[in-house]
Amino acid sequence: MIDIKRLHLSFDGVNDVLSDIDFHLASGEFVAIAGPSGCGKTTLLNLCAGLVEVPDGQHLAVASKPPVLGGHDVAYMLARDSLFPWLSAIDNAAFGLKVRGTPEPEARARAQTMLKRVGLAGYEDALPKALSHGMRQRVALARTFAMPSPLLLMDEPFGALDAQTKLQLQDLLLQLCQESERSVLFVTHDLAEAVALADRVIIMSSRPGRIIADVPVPLPRPRSIRQLQTNDAFHQTYAAVWRHLEEGWTHHEG
Amino acid sequence: MKANLVSTFTKHAAFVVIIVALWEWGARTGVIDQSFVGSPLGIASFTYNNLLNGRLWGDLGWTMLSVKLSFILGSAAAIGVGLVFVTWPKFEAFCDPYVNALNVLPRIAMVPLFILWFGLGVGSKIAMGFSLTFFIVLSSTVAGIRGISQDHVTLTRTLGATSRQLFFWVTLPGAVPVLFSGLRLGLIYAFLGVVGAEVIASERGLGQQLAYLASTFAIDGVWSLLLDLALVGVFLMKVMNWLERRLLHWQ
Numbered sequence: 001m002i003d004i005k006r007l008h009l010s011f012d013g014v015n016d017v018l019s020d021i022d023f024h025l026a027s028g029e030f031v032a033i034a035g036p037s038g039c040g041k042t043t044l045l046n047l048c049a050g051l052v053e054v055p056d057g058q059h060l061a062v063a064s065k066p067p068v069l070g071g072h073d074v075a076y077m078l079a080r081d082s083l084f085p086w087l088s089a090i091d092n093a094a095f096g097l098k099v100r101g102t103p104e105p106e107a108r109a110r111a112q113t114m115l116k117r118v119g120l121a122g123y124e125d126a127l128p129k130a131l132s133h134g135m136r137q138r139v140a141l142a143r144t145f146a147m148p149s150p151l152l153l154m155d156e157p158f159g160a161l162d163a164q165t166k167l168q169l170q171d172l173l174l175q176l177c178q179e180s181e182r183s184v185l186f187v188t189h190d191l192a193e194a195v196a197l198a199d200r201v202i203i204m205s206s207r208p209g210r211i212i213a214d215v216p217v218p219l220p221r222p223r224s225i226r227q228l229q230t231n232d233a234f235h236q237t238y239a240a241v242w243r244h245l246e247e248g249w250t251h252h253e254g
Numbered sequence: 255m256k257a258n259l260v261s262t263f264t265k266h267a268a269f270v271v272i273i274v275a276l277w278e279w280g281a282r283t284g285v286i287d288q289s290f291v292g293s294p295l296g297i298a299s300f301t302y303n304n305l306l307n308g309r310l311w312g313d314l315g316w317t318m319l320s321v322k323l324s325f326i327l328g329s330a331a332a333i334g335v336g337l338v339f340v341t342w343p344k345f346e347a348f349c350d351p352y353v354n355a356l357n358v359l360p361r362i363a364m365v366p367l368f369i370l371w372f373g374l375g376v377g378s379k380i381a382m383g384f385s386l387t388f389f390i391v392l393s394s395t396v397a398g399i400r401g402i403s404q405d406h407v408t409l410t411r412t413l414g415a416t417s418r419q420l421f422f423w424v425t426l427p428g429a430v431p432v433l434f435s436g437l438r439l440g441l442i443y444a445f446l447g448v449v450g451a452e453v454i455a456s457e458r459g460l461g462q463q464l465a466y467l468a469s470t471f472a473i474d475g476v477w478s479l480l481l482d483l484a485l486v487g488v489f490l491m492k493v494m495n496w497l498e499r500r501l502l503h504w505q
Binding site: 049050051069070071072074075076078080082084085086087095096099100127128129 | 403405406408409410411412413414415419423424427428430504505
C-alpha cells in the first residue's frame with residue numbers, strides 16, 4: 001500500500017528532515033510510527049497524503065503510484081479536533097464523501113450508519129459545540145471510515161483526549177479496522193497505544209528522522225484494549241519499543 | 255430573573271422621568287436657557303408634528319436609501335477586493351501603502367470633493383458612506399479569511415476539494431464570524447458617514463434637517479432629530495443582531 005525506498009527530505013536543501021527512510025506498508029496492515037517530537041513523523045504522513053511534495057528522484061509510492069493530493073485511495077485524520085463547527089454531526093461525517101462527489105442522500109445515509117457505528121445515534125443534528133471532545137473525535141472517526149479509501153493516515157487522532165476516553169476510542173478504532181480491512185499508518189507519541197493497535201511499530205530517531213527500529217507486535221486479532229492490559233506479550237513488546245526509543249535518544253545525545 | 259428585570263426597568267424609568275422633569279422645570283422657570291437647550295415638552299411637540307406632517311418620513315427614507323446603498327456597495331466592493339488580496343498577496347503588498355494612506359485620511363474632509371463630483375443628492379452621501387464602510391469591511395474580510403483554521407484547509411485539501419468547494423464550504427463559513435463583526439461596524443460607519451455628509455451639505459435627509467434646525471436655533475427640533483437618529487442606530491443594530499443569530503447560531 002505504501003512503498004518508500006531510501007527517501008531523503010530537506011526543506012532548505014541543507015538540513016535533512018527525513019533521512020534514508022526505507023518503509024513498506026502491506027495491504028491490510030496497521031503500522032504505528034512513534035518517535036520524539038519533531039522527528040518527522042507527521043512529515044512522513046504528509047508525504048504519503050501528497051501534502052508535501054516528494055523530491056525529484058526519490059521513491060515513494062501509494063497504491064503503486066506517486067502520491068496525489070486529494071487521491072481517493074487515502075483518508076487523512078488529523079491530530080486536533082477538525083470538525084467544522086457550522087456543520088451538524090451528520091454533515092461533518094458526510095463531508096468527505098460529499099467533497100469526493102457522492103450524491104447527498106447517499107452520503108448522508110452512509111454518514112448516519114457510521115455515526116450509529118461509533119455510538120452517536122441520536123446525535124445526528126448536534127453541532128460540534130454541543131459535543132464533548134471524545135464525541136467529536138468519534139464524529140471524525142465516522143467521517144474517516146465513511147470514505148471507502150483503503151489507506152488511512154492518522155496523525156495522533158487521540159492525542160488530546162483524556163486517558164479513559166482514549167482507551168474507549170482505541171477500542172473503537174480496533175473494531176472499525178477489523179470490520180473494514182483498511183491499511184493504516186498511525187502516528188503517535190503514546191507507545192502503549194502504538195503497541196495496542198498496530199501490527200508493527202516503527203521507531204524514529206530525532207531529526208533528521210530515520211527509522212531506528214521496526215518492532216513486530218505478536219498480539220493476535222481481534223484485540224481488546226482491556227484484555228491487553230493483562231497480556232504478557234503486550235508488556236514485553238511495550239518494553240522492547242521503549243528500549244529502542246531510549247537507544248535513539250542515547251545515539252542522538254552521544 | 256423577571257423581578258430583577260422589572261426592578262432594573264423601574265430604576266431606569268425613574269431616572270429618565272426625574273431628568274426630564276428637572277429639565278422641564280428648569281426651562282419653564284428660566285433656570286435653564288430654553289433657546290440653547292430646549293425643553294422636553296417642546297421636543298415632544300416638535301416630534302409629534304414632524305411625524306404627522308410627513309417631513310420625518312421623507313428625510314428618513316432619503317437617509318436610509320443612502321445608508322443602504324453605501325453599505326451594500328461598500329461591503330460588496332470590500333469583500334471582492336479582500337478576496338483579490340488574499341488570492342494575490344503580492345498585489346496586496348503593492349496596494350498596502352495606498353490603502354493605509356486612504357484609510358487614515360479623515361474621510362469627512364473629502365465631503366466637499368464628493369459634493370463637487372456627485373452633487374448635493376444621494377450620490378455624495380453614498381460616496382461618503384462607501385469610503386468608510388469599504389476599509390472596515392476590507393480589513394475584516396482579509397483577517398477573516400486569513401484566520402480560518404488551517405486544519406480545516408488541510409483536511410479539505412486531502413479530500414481533493416476543488417477551489418470552489420474549498421471557498422464555499424470552508425473558507426467562507428469559516429470567515430463569517432470575523433467578517434460579520436466588520437459588517438456590523440461598517441453599517442454603523444455608513445450611517446455615520448451619510449448623516450455627516452448630509453449635515454455639511456445636502457438637498458434632503460435627517461442630517462440636512464438637523465443642520466437647518468440648528469442654524470435657525472430650533473433646539474427642540476435638533477433634540478428631536480438626535481433622538482430619531484439614535485433610534486435608527488438602535489434599529490440598525492437590532493437588524494444586525496438578528497442576522498448574526500441566524501448566521502452564527504453554530505458559535
